Amino acid sequence: MLLGRMIFRRMLWVFPVAFGVVTLTFFMARVFNGDPTELYVPPEATDALRAQIRARLGLADPLPVQYVNYLWNLLRFDLGISFTTGQSVAADLWDRLPATLELGLVGLSLGIATGIPLGVIAAVYRERWPDFLVRGVTLGGMALPQFWVGLVLISIFFVSLRILPGPVGRLPIGVPLPAKITGFLMIDTLLAGDPALWWQAVRQLVLPALTLGFSTASPIARVTRSAMVEAMQSDYIRTAIAMGHGRRVVWFRYSLRNALLPVVTLIGGVAGHIFAGAVLLESIFSWPGLGQYALQSIERSDFAALQGFVIYASLLYVLAFLVVDLLYMFIDPRIRA
Amino acid sequence: MSGVLLEVENYSGAFWSPTNELVPVLHQVSYRLKTGAMTAVVGETGSGKSLVALSIFGIQPAAFVCTSGRILYRDTDLLGIDEKEMRSLRGAEISMVFQDARAALNPVFTVGRQLADVYQLQHGGGRSAAMAKAIEALRQVSIPEPERRARQYPHEFSGGMAQRAMIAMAALTCRPSLLILDEPTTGLDVTIQSDIMELIVELSRQRGLTTCLITHDLGVVAEICDEVVVMNAGRVVETGTTEAIFTAPTETYTRRLLAASQLLEAAA
Numbered sequence: 001m002l003l004g005r006m007i008f009r010r011m012l013w014v015f016p017v018a019f020g021v022v023t024l025t026f027f028m029a030r031v032f033n034g035d036p037t038e039l040y041v042p043p044e045a046t047d048a049l050r051a052q053i054r055a056r057l058g059l060a061d062p063l064p065v066q067y068v069n070y071l072w073n074l075l076r077f078d079l080g081i082s083f084t085t086g087q088s089v090a091a092d093l094w095d096r097l098p099a100t101l102e103l104g105l106v107g108l109s110l111g112i113a114t115g116i117p118l119g120v121i122a123a124v125y126r127e128r129w130p131d132f133l134v135r136g137v138t139l140g141g142m143a144l145p146q147f148w149v150g151l152v153l154i155s156i157f158f159v160s161l162r163i164l165p166g167p168v169g170r171l172p173i174g175v176p177l178p179a180k181i182t183g184f185l186m187i188d189t190l191l192a193g194d195p196a197l198w199w200q201a202v203r204q205l206v207l208p209a210l211t212l213g214f215s216t217a218s219p220i221a222r223v224t225r226s227a228m229v230e231a232m233q234s235d236y237i238r239t240a241i242a243m244g245h246g247r248r249v250v251w252f253r254y255s256l257r258n259a260l261l262p263v264v265t266l267i268g269g270v271a272g273h274i275f276a277g278a279v280l281l282e283s284i285f286s287w288p289g290l291g292q293y294a295l296q297s298i299e300r301s302d303f304a305a306l307q308g309f310v311i312y313a314s315l316l317y318v319l320a321f322l323v324v325d326l327l328y329m330f331i332d333p334r335i336r337a
Numbered sequence: 338m339s340g341v342l343l344e345v346e347n348y349s350g351a352f353w354s355p356t357n358e359l360v361p362v363l364h365q366v367s368y369r370l371k372t373g374a375m376t377a378v379v380g381e382t383g384s385g386k387s388l389v390a391l392s393i394f395g396i397q398p399a400a401f402v403c404t405s406g407r408i409l410y411r412d413t414d415l416l417g418i419d420e421k422e423m424r425s426l427r428g429a430e431i432s433m434v435f436q437d438a439r440a441a442l443n444p445v446f447t448v449g450r451q452l453a454d455v456y457q458l459q460h461g462g463g464r465s466a467a468m469a470k471a472i473e474a475l476r477q478v479s480i481p482e483p484e485r486r487a488r489q490y491p492h493e494f495s496g497g498m499a500q501r502a503m504i505a506m507a508a509l510t511c512r513p514s515l516l517i518l519d520e521p522t523t524g525l526d527v528t529i530q531s532d533i534m535e536l537i538v539e540l541s542r543q544r545g546l547t548t549c550l551i552t553h554d555l556g557v558v559a560e561i562c563d564e565v566v567v568m569n570a571g572r573v574v575e576t577g578t579t580e581a582i583f584t585a586p587t588e589t590y591t592r593r594l595l596a597a598s599q600l601l602e603a604a605a
Contacts, residue, residue, distance in 0.1 A: 238396055238435070239433075241427070242432070243428045333447075
C-alpha cells in the first residue's frame with residue numbers, strides 16, 4: 001500500500017538525522033570542551049598522570065579514531081562513565097527516565113486535554129468573554145516562567161492550605177520506592193498491591209503535573225484557537241453550514257480535524273521539550289528525573305553525563321517529530337498524495 | 338403570491354468598517370424568483386449579488402448587518418426566523434452550489450463521506466446506506482467510476498469534477514426546492530463550463546427546481562435563463578424576462594453591460 005511505503009520511507013529518514021545529531025554532538029563536545037582531563041585531576045597533578053588519564057579517557061587518540069570509537073560505543077549503548085555517580089551514563093539515564101516520563105505524560109495529557117477544548121471554546125465564542133478569559137489565562141501560562149508558577153502553587157497548596165505535600169520528589173521523605181517493574185510509580189505501586197502508596201505518589205505528582213499542564217495547555221489552546229478561527233472562516237465550513245449541518249458537527253467534526261494540523265506540530269515540539277526533562281521544574285520539585293541529572297552534570301562538569309543527556313534529548317526530538325509526521329499522514333490526506 | 342417561491346423585498350444592509358461605522362452596501366434590493374423558473378442575477382464583482390444570496394441562507398459575513406427589508410420564502414420571512422428554523426430549511430428547502438468547489442469541499446474527508454454525511458443529516462439512515470446514496474448521486478452527475486471517486490479526497494478531483502460533486506451534494510443528496518448557484522463555472526475551462534451548465538439545466542428540469550444563477554457570464558444567461566435581475570453597486574438596476582433584458586434593455590447600465598459582454602465575445 002502506498003501509505004505503508006510512505007511511512008516506511010519517513011522512518012528510514014530517522015537514521016541519517018540521528019547520525020547527524022550524534023556527529024554534531026561529538027564535535028561540539030570536542031570544540032567547546034576540548035580536554036576534560038583537567039576535571040579529573042587535581043591542579044598539582046604531574047604531566048605523566050595527566051597523559052595517563054587522557055589515554056584512559058581515549059582522548060590521546062587522533063580525532064577520527066576517537067570519533068569511530070565514539071560511534072561504536074554508541075551502538076552498544078555505551079555512553080561512558082559518569083564521574084559523579086560512578087555508574088555508566090546509559091544506566092543513569094535509564095534509571096531516571098521513568099520519573100521524567102511519568103511526570104511528562106501526565107503533564108502533557110493534562111495540557112492536551114485542557115488546551116484543545118479551551119482553544120475550541122475560545123474560537124467558538126470569538127471576541128466574547130469566554131475568548132477573552134481563555135486568551136488572558138493562556139497569555140499568563142506562556143509569559144510566566146514555569147518555575148515561578150511551580151513555586152506559587154507550592155506556596156498556596158503546601159505552605160498555606162497544607163492540602164498537598166511539599167516538593168520532595170516522587171514520594172514523601174523516608175518512604176521507600178516499590179520494587180521497580182515499569183519504573184512508573186502509578187503502575188508499580190498498584191502492582192505491589194499498595195493503594196496507600198499509590199495515593200501518596202499521586203499526591204506528590206499533582207503540583208508538578210499541574211505546573212507542567214498549565215504551561216503546556218497555554219500554547220496548545222492558543223494555536224487551537226487560531227487554527228479553529230481560520231478553519232471556521234473557510235469555504236468548506238460555509239458549505240457544511242449551507243447543507244444544514246448543526247453547529248456541533250461543524251465545529252467538532254469539520255473544523256477541528258482541519259485545525260488539528262498545526263496543533264499536532266506544536267504538541268510534537270512540546271513533547272520533545274517535556275521528555276527531555278523540564279530542568280528547572282524538576283529542580284524545584286526535587287523530581288529525580290533527567291532534567292535534574294542534566295543540571296547536575298552541568299554544575300559538576302560531568303562531561304560524559306552531559307554528552308549522554310544531549311544525545312538522548314536530541315534523539316528524543318527526532319523521535320517526536322517522526323511521530324508528528326506520521327500523525328500528519330493520518331490527519332491530512334493531502335500529504336499522502 | 339402564487340408562482341413566486343422567494344421574494345427579496347427592499348433588502349438593505351451595511352458593513353461595519355474597522356472604524357466602527359456602518360458603510361451601506363445594499364440599497365433596497367428587491368427581486369423575485371418564480372417557482373420552477375431559472376433566474377439569473379447578473380452584475381459585476383462587488384455589486385452585492387452574492388451577498389444577497391448568502392443572506393437568504395443566513396450565512397452572510399459577520400461584519401454585515403441588515404438594516405431593512407424582508408426575504409420571503411413561501412411567505413416566511415427568513416430574516417425573522419431563528420437559527421434552528423433556518424437550519425431546518427438549509428439543505429432541505431434551499432441549497433447552494435459555491436464557486437471554486439475544490440475549496441468548498443472539506444480537504445480532510447473523502448468526497449463520498451461528505452455527501453454521505455449530508456445524506457444522513459437530511460434523510461437519516463445508516464452509514465453504509467448513505468454511502469451508497471452518495472455514490473449513486475455521483476453517478477447521476479456523470480462522474481466516471483463513482484465508487485472509486487467517492488473514496489478520494491477533494492484535492493484528487495479536477496475543478497470540473499469537484500463542481501459536479503458539489504452539485505450532486507447540493508441538488509441530489511439534498512432535495513431542495515430552491516437551488517442557488519454562486520458563479521458555479523468561474524475558474525473552470527470553457528469546455529468544462531458548458532458541460533457543467535448543461536448538467537445544471539438538466540437537473541433543474543428533471544427535479545422541477547427553482548434556480549437562481551449568480552453569474553457575470555451573460556452568454557450563459559441568454560442561453561438558459563428565463564428571468565434576469567441586473568444588479569450594480571448594491572442596487573437592482575433592472576429586472577425582466579431574458580428576452581426583454583437582452584432585446585430591449587431600458588436602463589443605461591444594462592445596455593453598457595450587454596455591450597461590454599458583446600465586445601468581449603467579438604474579441605474572442
